[in-house]
Amino acid sequence: MSAEIICVGTELLLGDILNGNSQYLAQQLAQLGIPHYYQTVVGDNPERLKQVIEIAISRANILIFTGGLGPTPDDLTCETIADFFGAPLVERPEIIEDITHKFAQRGRVMTPTNRKQALIPQGAEILPNPTGTAPGIIWQPRPEVTIFTFPGVPSEMYRMWQETAVPFLQNQGWGKEIIHSRSLRFWGIGESALAEKVAPYFDLPNPTVAPYAGKGEVRLRISAKAPSEAAAEELIAPVEKVLKEIAGLDCYGADDDTLASVVGELLRSQSETLSVAESCTGGGLGQMLTEIAGSSDYFWGGVISYDNSAKVRLLGVNPEDLQQFGAVSPVVAEQMAIGVKSRLETTWGLSITGIAGPGGGTDTKPVGLVYIGLAGPNDEVKSFEYRFGTMRERAFIRHLSACTALDLLRRRLLMR
Amino acid sequence: MSAEIICVGTELLLGDILNGNSQYLAQQLAQLGIPHYYQTVVGDNPERLKQVIEIAISRANILIFTGGLGPTPDDLTCETIADFFGAPLVERPEIIEDITHKFAQRGRVMTPTNRKQALIPQGAEILPNPTGTAPGIIWQPRPEVTIFTFPGVPSEMYRMWQETAVPFLQNQGWGKEIIHSRSLRFWGIGESALAEKVAPYFDLPNPTVAPYAGKGEVRLRISAKAPSEAAAEELIAPVEKVLKEIAGLDCYGADDDTLASVVGELLRSQSETLSVAESCTGGGLGQMLTEIAGSSDYFWGGVISYDNSAKVRLLGVNPEDLQQFGAVSPVVAEQMAIGVKSRLETTWGLSITGIAGPGGGTDTKPVGLVYIGLAGPNDEVKSFEYRFGTMRERAFIRHLSACTALDLLRRRLLMR
Numbered sequence: 096m097s098a099e100i101i102c103v104g105t106e107l108l109l110g111d112i113l114n115g116n117s118q119y120l121a122q123q124l125a126q127l128g129i130p131h132y133y134q135t136v137v138g139d140n141p142e143r144l145k146q147v148i149e150i151a152i153s154r155a156n157i158l159i160f161t162g163g164l165g166p167t168p169d170d171l172t173c174e175t176i177a178d179f180f181g182a183p184l185v186e187r188p189e190i191i192e193d194i195t196h197k198f199a200q201r202g203r204v205m206t207p208t209n210r211k212q213a214l215i216p217q218g219a220e221i222l223p224n225p226t227g228t229a230p231g232i233i234w235q236p237r238p239e240v241t242i243f244t245f246p247g248v249p250s251e252m253y254r255m256w257q258e259t260a261v262p263f264l265q266n267q268g269w270g271k272e273i274i275h276s277r278s279l280r281f282w283g284i285g286e287s288a289l290a291e292k293v294a295p296y297f298d299l300p301n302p303t304v305a306p307y308a309g310k311g312e313v314r315l316r317i318s319a320k321a322p323s324e325a326a327a328e329e330l331i332a333p334v335e336k337v338l339k340e341i342a343g344l345d346c347y348g349a350d351d352d353t354l355a356s357v358v359g360e361l362l363r364s365q366s367e368t369l370s371v372a373e374s375c376t377g378g379g380l381g382q383m384l385t386e387i388a389g390s391s392d393y394f395w396g397g398v399i400s401y402d403n404s405a406k407v408r409l410l411g412v413n414p415e416d417l418q419q420f421g422a423v424s425p426v427v428a429e430q431m432a433i434g435v436k437s438r439l440e441t442t443w444g445l446s447i448t449g450i451a452g453p454g455g456g457t458d459t460k461p462v463g464l465v466y467i468g469l470a471g472p473n474d475e476v477k478s479f480e481y482r483f484g485t486m487r488e489r490a491f492i493r494h495l496s497a498c499t500a501l502d503l504l505r506r507r508l509l510m511r
Numbered sequence: 512m513s514a515e516i517i518c519v520g521t522e523l524l525l526g527d528i529l530n531g532n533s534q535y536l537a538q539q540l541a542q543l544g545i546p547h548y549y550q551t552v553v554g555d556n557p558e559r560l561k562q563v564i565e566i567a568i569s570r571a572n573i574l575i576f577t578g579g580l581g582p583t584p585d586d587l588t589c590e591t592i593a594d595f596f597g598a599p600l601v602e603r604p605e606i607i608e609d610i611t612h613k614f615a616q617r618g619r620v621m622t623p624t625n626r627k628q629a630l631i632p633q634g635a636e637i638l639p640n641p642t643g644t645a646p647g648i649i650w651q652p653r654p655e656v657t658i659f660t661f662p663g664v665p666s667e668m669y670r671m672w673q674e675t676a677v678p679f680l681q682n683q684g685w686g687k688e689i690i691h692s693r694s695l696r697f698w699g700i701g702e703s704a705l706a707e708k709v710a711p712y713f714d715l716p717n718p719t720v721a722p723y724a725g726k727g728e729v730r731l732r733i734s735a736k737a738p739s740e741a742a743a744e745e746l747i748a749p750v751e752k753v754l755k756e757i758a759g760l761d762c763y764g765a766d767d768d769t770l771a772s773v774v775g776e777l778l779r780s781q782s783e784t785l786s787v788a789e790s791c792t793g794g795g796l797g798q799m800l801t802e803i804a805g806s807s808d809y810f811w812g813g814v815i816s817y818d819n820s821a822k823v824r825l826l827g828v829n830p831e832d833l834q835q836f837g838a839v840s841p842v843v844a845e846q847m848a849i850g851v852k853s854r855l856e857t858t859w860g861l862s863i864t865g866i867a868g869p870g871g872g873t874d875t876k877p878v879g880l881v882y883i884g885l886a887g888p889n890d891e892v893k894s895f896e897y898r899f900g901t902m903r904e905r906a907f908i909r910h911l912s913a914c915t916a917l918d919l920l921r922r923r924l925l926m927r
Contacts, residue, residue, distance in 0.1 A: 108547055110537030111723075114530050117552070122526030131524055132559055134552035136533070143548055150566060276525075287582040287624040297584060306583050307522055308664060316527070371815070373794070377801025378787075381794025381815040388869055388905055390793075396821030398814055399787070399797040405812030405855055409825060439821055453804055484616050486642055488666065489804055 097130040099155035101147055103163040103172045104247055105138040115249055116161045123256060127264055128272035128320065129157065139163055141175045148179050152240055162247035164229035166208040172244060173232065177216035180236035184214040187221060194228045222259050227251040233263060275327030276318040277335055277349055278307075282502045284345040286313045292341050302330050304338070311495050344506055354501035355383040355390075361508040362393035367442035369504070371397035372410055372431035374422065374448040375465065380497040395439045400431060410434030423448050423460055425478035428468030432478075436470045444470040447500050451492045452485070461485045463492055467500045469507060479503060513546040515571035517563055519588045520578040520663055521554040531665055532577045539672060543686045544736075545573065555579055557591045564595050568656055573680075578663035580645040582624045588660060589648065593632035596652035600630040603637060610644045638675050643667040649679060691743035692734040693751055693765055694723075698918045700761040702729045708757050718746050720754070727911050760922055770917035771799040771806075777924040778809035783858035785920070787813035788826055788847035790838065790864040791881065796913040811855045816847060826850030839864050839876055841894035844884030848894075852886045860886040863916050867908045868901070877901045879908055883916045885923060895919060 100120050106112050117134050124131040133154065137147045151158050163172030177184050190213035191205075198205040215221065215232050222231035222243065229246040236242065243260055245252040264270065281289060286308045290297075293315065296304040302319035317334050321327035339346050348357045362369055371380050377399055384394045398409045403422055406412040412430045420426045428448050436444025449465030456462035463483035470476040481499060483492050516536050522528050533550050540547045549570065553563045567574050579588030593600050606629035607621075614621045631637065631648050638647035638659065645662040652658065659676055661668040680686065697705060702722055706713075709731065712720040718735035733750050735743035755762050764773045778785055787796050793815055800810045814825045819838055822828040827850045828843055836842045844864050852860025865881030872878035879899035886892040897915060899908050 107533075107550070108537055109541050110534045110539075111721075113534050117523075118526045118529050120526070121524055125525050132554060132556070133563070134523070136550035138548060140548070146570075147549070154562075274525075285619065285622075287622045288619075290583045291622055291624055294584075305521065305585060307527070308581065316522075318525075370821075371794075373797070375801075376798070377806075377810075378789070378794030378797025378813070378815065379801075381789070381817070382792070382798050382909075385791075385793025385795075385815075385817060385909075386906065388867075391817055394793075395818035396815040396825070397794070397817075398825065399794065399801075399812040401797070401801060401807055401813075402811035402855075405786075408854060409812070409814065438824055439818075451804075482616065482618065484613075484642075488642075490802065491666065493798075493801075 096157070097132055097155045098124055098157035098159060099151045100124075100131065100134040101151060101158060101160045102134070102136045102247075103139060103144060103160060104136075105169070107136045107162075108138045116245075116247065116252055119249070119253060120159055120161070120256070123261070125274045127261070127270045128274055129264070129269050139169045139171055141171050141178070144172070144175045145179050148176065152237075156239055156241060158240065158242045160242070160244045161252055164212065164231065164244060164246045166206070166212055166228070170211075173215060176234075176242060176244070180216070182216040182218060182236060185217050186210070186213050187215055188213075190215070190221065190230055193223075193230070197228055222255055224251055224255055225258065226254060231255055233260070272320055272322060273324065273327065274318055274320050275324050275331070276316055277331050279315045279317070279335065279338055279342070279346055280348050280352060281313045281315070281342060281345050282311075282347050282354060282498060284313060284342070289313050289315070289342065289345070293338055296334065296338065299334065302327075302334055304334065311491070311498055344509065347502065347505060353383070353386070354498050354505060356387050358501050358505050358508065359384070359387055359390055359393055361505065362442075365508075368393050368395050369443045369445060370395050370435045370439040370441040372435040372444065372446040372468075373397065373399050374401060374406070374431070374446075375451040376447050376493050376497045377401055379493055380445070380447060380500055383497055383501065395441050397439070398435055406431060410438070421460065423450055423464060423466060425466050425468075425480065428466035428478040429470070429476050430468075432468035432470035433476055442472060443504065444468075445500050445504055446470075447496050449481075449492070449496055451489045451496070452487075453489060456485060463487055465492070465496045465499075467496070467503055469503060471507070512573070513548055513571045514540055514573035514575060515567045516540075516547065516550040517567060517574060517576045518550070518552045518578055518663075519555060519560060519576060520552075521556075521585070523552045523578075524554045532661075532663065532668055535665070535669060536575055536577070536672070539677070541690050542692075543677070543680055544688045544690060545680070545685050555585045555587055557587055557594070560588070560591045561595050564592065568653075572655055573657045574659070576658070576660045577668055580628065580647065580660060580662045582622070582628055582644070586627075589631060592650075592658060592660070596632070598632040598634060598652060601633050602626070602629050603631055604629075606631070606637065606646055609639075609646070613644055638671055640667055640671055641674065642670060647671055649676070688736065688738055689740065689743065690734055690736050691740050691747070692732055693747050695731045695733070695751065695754055695758070695762050696764050696766075696768060697729045697731070697758060697761050698727075698763050698770060698914060700729060700758070705729050705731070705758065705761070709754055712750065712754065715750065718743075718750055720750065727907070727914055760925065763918065763921060769799070769802070770914050770921060772803050774917050774921050774924065775800070775803055775806055775809055777921065778858075781924075784809050784811050785859045785861060786811050786851045786855040786857040788851040788860065788862040788884075789813065789815050790817060790822070790847070790862075791867040792863050792909050792913045793817055795909055796861070796863060796916055799913055799917065811857050813855070814851055822847060826854070837876065839866055839880060839882060841882055841884075841896065844882035844894040845886070845892050846884075848884035848886035849892055858888060859920065860884075861916050861920055863912050865897075865908070865912055867905045867912070868903075869905060872901060879903055881908070881912045881915075883912070883919055885919060887923070
C-alpha cells in the first residue's frame with residue numbers, strides 16, 4: 096500500500112507558484128506512516144491527466160489530487176477522473192445548497208458557473224470544504240484504489256485534509272505506525288567529513304540516519320517508525336546520543352534550534368550579555384540574534400560600522416590602525432569587538448569585518464576574507480581569520496560570516 | 512519536443528523541503544519557450560528512479576534532473592542514469608582537480624568520499640559547478656534524449672543552469688519564441704485595491720497582465736510572447752507605462768529592484784548619505800541596505816539600539832523621554848533618527864522602534880505598533896506611526912517595518 100500525490104495546474108508548470116501543497120501532504124503522509132514514493136505535477140489537460148492516473152494506479156493505491164476543482168472551464172480534475180474510471184457525473188443537491196448558502200453569506204448570488212462544482216462521480220462521497228466553494232471527493236472506483244481530491248487553495252486543502260481525510264485514513268487503520276524524526280544540526284564540518292565519521296549509522300534500519308546539506312550547514316536526520324511518538328523517541332534517543340558524541344562540538348543543536356537561539360540560551364543561563372559590531376554583514380548578525388523573541392534579555396544592541404568613519408566615531412577604532420592595516424584586519428576586528436563591548440557594557444563583544452564582494456577584493460585580501468573579533472571578560476580579546484572563497488556569492492559570504500561569528504561565540508561559551 | 516523535470520530526493524517525499532527547484536526550472540523553461548508537461552518527484556531509490564526515467568523518455572526529450580549528486584552513499588542519481596542507459600562510469604581527472612582545488616581554497620583536504628562525484632557516464636559532458644563540488648552532466652545517451660543533471664542545492668543549480676544549460680539550449684535552437692516578462696513592484700497598496708485600479712488590463716491577450724501577492728508587497732507581471740526579447744519589450748513597454756501612470760508612487764520599481772536598491776539609487780544620484788538606528792528590526796534594515804554591492808557609497812552604518820541603554824549611550828536619546836513616553840514612541844523614534852544622523856554626519860537618518868511581538872504588547876501599545884523616524888537636511892525631522900496588526904508574526908512585522916521605513920524615505924526623496 097502506498098500513496099501518490101498528483102498536483103494538477105498549469106500555473107505549476109509555468110512556475111507561477113511554489114508547490115507547497117506537495118510538501119504539506121508529504122509531511123502528513125509521513126506522520127500517518129503511509130508510504131509515498133512519487134509526486135507528479137501535470138497541467139489542466141484531460142489526456143495527460145489520464146495518462147498520469149494510469150501510471151499512478153500501477154504503482155500506488157491511494158491517489159491524492161490537488162487543484163483543478165474550481166468553477167472555470169480549465170478546471171477539469173473531477174470530470175477527468177470520473178471519465179477515466181467510466182463513471183457518470185451526478186449533480187449533488189447538497190453541494191448546490193452549500194454553495195448557494197456561502198454566496199448568500201457574502202451578500203452575493205451563486206453564478207451558474209459554480210453549478211459545475213456540484214458534479215461528482217457516481218458512487219463518490221463528498222469531501223466537504225468548510226471555507227471554499229469547491230468540495231473534494233473520497234472515492235473507491237475500484238476495490239484497490241482510493242481517490243481523494245482537494246482544491247489547490249492551500250488553506251482550504253489543509254482544513255479538508257485534517258477534518259475529513261485524516262479521520263477517514265485512521266479508520267482504515269493508518270496512523271498506527273508513525274514516522275517521527277529528529278534533525279541534528281552541525282556547523283564547522285562539511286557534509287562529506289561528517290558522513291565519513293558517522294558512516295556506519297547510515298545502514299541502520301530503524302531509526303534511519305541520513306545527511307542533508309543546508310545553507311552552509313549540515314544536518315543528520317534520524318527517523319524512527321513506531322506506534323507512537325514516545326516509542327519513536329525511544330528508538331531515536333540512543334542513536335542521537337552516540338551521533339552527538341561522535342560529532343562533539345560540531346553538533347550545535349537539533350530541530351528548530353538556530354546558532355542564534357543556542358548562543359542565546361548559553362548567555363541567558365549565565366546571565367551574560369552580548370553586543371555586536373558589524374561591517375560586511377551590515378546588520379545581519381543583529382537580525383539573526385533578534386529573530387528570537389526575548390533576545391532582549393541578553394542582546395543589548397550594536398553598531399553597523401559599514402563606513403570607516405562609523406568604526407572610528409561609534410566604536411573608537413584607531414584611525415591610524417585603519418590606515419596602516421586596513422578595515423579588514425585582525426587589529427580592526429579586535430578593536431571593533433572591544434569598542435562595542437565597552438560602549439554598551441556587555442559581557443561579550445562580537446565583531447565582523449570582511450570583503451563580501453563581488454568587488455573590493457585584492458590579491459592579498461581576496462573576496463571572502465573575513466575577520467571575526469571576540470572580546471570577553473578580563474580583557475580577553477581574540478580575532479579569527481576565515482577565507483570563505485572568492486567564488487561565493489555576496490549573500491552567502493555574509494550568511495557564513497554571521498553564522499561563523501555565532502558559532503565561535505558558542506564554542507567559547509562552552510569552553511569553561 | 513518537450514522537457515520533463517525530475518527531482519530526486521527522499522527529503523522531498525518526507526516533506527522536509529519545499530520544491531523550489533521545480534518552480535525555478537519551470538519558469539526558465541517557459542522563458543525559453545520549451546514545452547513542459549510533467550514534473551516528477553522520486554526518492555533516492557535506483558529501481559524507482561529507473562521506472563521514472565522509462566516513463567519520462569516515453570513522453571519527453573529533455574530530462575532535467577536535480578538532486579542526488581552529493582558525495583554520500585544515498586546520492587545515486589548519476590550512476591542510476593548511467594546504468595539505465597547501459598553506459599559505464601568514468602572518473603574524470605579534471606573534476607578531481609576541481610574538487611581538490613575547492614577544498615584547498617577553504618583550507619581543507621578532499622575526502623575519499625568526494626571521489627565519487629568525479630564519476631560520470633562515458634560520453635557525457637561535464638556541466639561545471641562553479642561554486643560547489645558536485646558537477647552535473649549534459650548527455651545524449653540516445654539521439655532523441657538529452658539529459659541534464661544538477662545538484663539539489665538551489666544556488667548551485669541556478670548558476671549552472673544560467674551559465675551552461677541556457678547557452679546549450681539556445682545553441683540547439685530553443686528560445687526563438689520566448690516568453691519575456693516584467694514584474695512591476697508595489698509597496699503601500701493591497702492586491703485587491705491595485706487589481707481594481709488596473710482590472711481592464713487583465714484581459715489583454717499579449718502581453719498578459721496578472722497580479723501576485725508577495726511578502727507584504729504586490730506585483731503585476733506583464734508577460735509577452737515574441738520572437739525576441741526586444742520584440743517582447745516592445746509589446747510590454749506601452750502597457751508598463753500606463754500601469755505605472757495608474758499606480759503613481761505606489762509602484763517602486765520592477766524585476767530585481769528592491770526598496771533598498773531604489774532608495775540607494777536615489778541617494779547616489781544626489782550624492783547623499785544615510786545612516787540607520789534600529790530597535791525592533793535589530794539590524795534587518797541595515798542588512799537590506801547592504802545586500803546591495805556598492806551600498807558603501809551612500810550607506811555609512813548605524814546603531815542597533817535594542818536595549819534602552821544603547822539608545823541613550825550610542826544615540827543620545829533623552830533618558831527622561833524614554834521614561835515618560837516609552838521606547839516605542841514618536842519622540843524616541845525622532846531622537847534616534849537625529850542621533851544617528853548627527854553622529855555619523857549623514858544627509859539622512861532613519862529609525863525604527865516598535866513591538867514585534869509575540870510578547871511585549873499592551874492595550875495602548877499593542878504588538879505591531881511601530882514608529883519610524885526620519886531626520887534630514889535643515890533640521891527636518893518627522894515620525895510616522897504604523898499598526899501592522901496584533902495577529903501578525905514577529906518575522907513579518909519586522910520585515911514590514913524595515914520595508915516601510917525604506918518606502919517612507921523613497922517617497923520623501925522623490926518629493927522635491
